[in-house]
Structure formats: C-alpha cells, structure tokens
Amino acid sequence: MSTTVTITMQERRYFERIHQVVEQVPRGQVSTYGDIALIVGGGCDARIVGLAMGDLGPRSAQIPWQRIINRSGGISTLEAVGQRERLKAEGVEFDEKGRVLLERFRWAGPTPEWAAQHGFTPLPARSASKDEEDKSQLRLF
DNA sequence: CGTATGACCATGC
DNA sequence: GGCATGGCCATAC
Numbered sequence: 654m655s656t657t658v659t660i661t662m663q664e665r666r667y668f669e670r671i672h673q674v675v676e677q678v679p680r681g682q683v684s685t686y687g688d689i690a691l692i693v694g695g696g697c698d699a700r701i702v703g704l705a706m707g708d709l710g711p712r713s714a715q716i717p718w719q720r721i722i723n724r725s726g727g728i729s730t731l732e733a734v735g736q737r738e739r740l741k742a743e744g745v746e747f748d749e750k751g752r753v754l755l756e757r758f759r760w761a762g763p764t765p766e767w768a769a770q771h772g773f774t775p776l777p778a779r780s781a782s783k784d785e786e787d788k789s790q791l792r793l794f
Numbered sequence: 795c796g797t798a799t800g801a802c803c804a805t806g807c
Numbered sequence: 808g809g810c811a812t813g814g815c816c817a818t819a820c
Contacts, residue, residue, distance in 0.1 A: 667817075686802055698816050699802040706801055708818095721801075729801040736801095 667697050671705040672712070674773060677763050678720045681744040683753050684760040685724050692762055694774040703729070720760075726752035 670693050678684050686699040693702075706718050719739040723729045726748075728736050737747065745758050762768075762776025 690802085696816075698814095700800060700815065701802090701817060703801045704817065718801085723801080724803060731801075733801095 666695075667693060667701050668705045668708060670773070671697070671702055672709070672716055673771065674763070675706075675716050675718065675721060677767070678717055678760050680717070681758070682760040683720045683722050683740065683745060683755070683758050684762075685722060685755075686729075687724055688760070688762065688776060689721060692768070692773050692776060722753055726755045 671689060674689050674692050675684075686702040689702045690697040690699045702721070706721060709716055709718055719736045720743075728751075730736050737751070740753065741747070746754050748754055759779075761779075763773060765775045767773075768775040
C-alpha cells in the first residue's frame with residue numbers, strides 16, 4: 654500500500670525550508686533574516702523569515718531562533734533581553750550599543766555541498782573589509 | 795478578494 | 808550613524 658503522504662509542501666513552502674536553514678546555524682554564531690531568505694531563495698523575503706520565526710510555537714525549543722537577528726546586528730524580538738543572554742551564553746559578543754559584532758560572529762552560510770544536497774543557495778562570500786572589496790572592484794571612470 | 799500587519803531591508807536625507 | 812519611506816511577500820480577517 655502506497656500511502657503516499659500528501660504532504661502540504663505548498664502551504665508552507667517557505668516556513669519549512671526556513672526552519673531547516675535556521676537549524677544549520679551553529680552555536681556561537683548568528684545570521685540575519687535577510688541572509689536566511691537568500692539561502693532559502695525562490696523569492697523568499699526577510700519578512701517571511703520573521704513570520705516563520707514567529708510561527709515556531711513549541712518548536713522554539715528545538716530551533717535556534719535566538720541566532721537570527723536583523724541587519725544592524727540588533728535584536729528584533731520582544732524578548733530582546735532574554736535573547737541577548739542566550740547569545741552571550743553561547744559566546745556571542747556585543748558592542749557598546751548592544752549590537753552583535755556581525756563581522757566576527759556572522760554565519761558564513763551552509764556548505765556548498767549541503768546547500769546543493771538540500772536545494773538551497775549558498776551565501777556569497779563576504780570580504781572582511783568593505784574597503785578592500787570596493788578597491789578590488791575597479792571603477793572604470 | 796481587498797486590506798492590514800509583520801522577530802525586515804535598501805535607499806535617501 | 809540615525810530617522811523616515813517605500814517595497815517586499817505571505818498570513819489573517
């Protein structure tokens with residue numbers, strides 16, 4: 654009997670995949686809503702990642718939602734204090750203004766192997782220094 | 795099916 | 808860097 658599972662892949666085509674990616678963020682590192690959206694791809698948006706995090710419910714105990722922060726390194730949740738404490742306990746450091754030091758603790762994204770294997774998009778490489786990156790791109794003027 | 799909302803982000807000032 | 812706007816797309820009513 655082939656009880657084909659008629660899984661509702663359509664309904665939350667993003668939520669499921671978002672959760673899957675967030676699970677990959679290692680302890681002691683953080684990622685941003687936008688980065689997760691890029692990895693999921695297929696038109697996924699940063700706000701959808703936020704929605705998916707809010708939709709975790711009981712699963713919040715399994716999925717490291719605390720490692721997802723906003724582009725500025727700030728915490729967007731209502732329980733910002735608790736989230737910051739969790740991250741501190743993992744070794745994540747903050748600056749004087751209470752923002753995560755993204756340059757040091759930002760997750761580089763999944764390995765190309767894992768990404769290809771599960772149908773995700775790896776994150777583009779980021780230079781440690783923005784200036785050097787700009788310099789490497791010759792402005793032909 | 796239109797409207798409002800959201801754990802966002804890029805842009806312009 | 809901070810503040811205000813517009814845009815983005817899925818959900819809830």
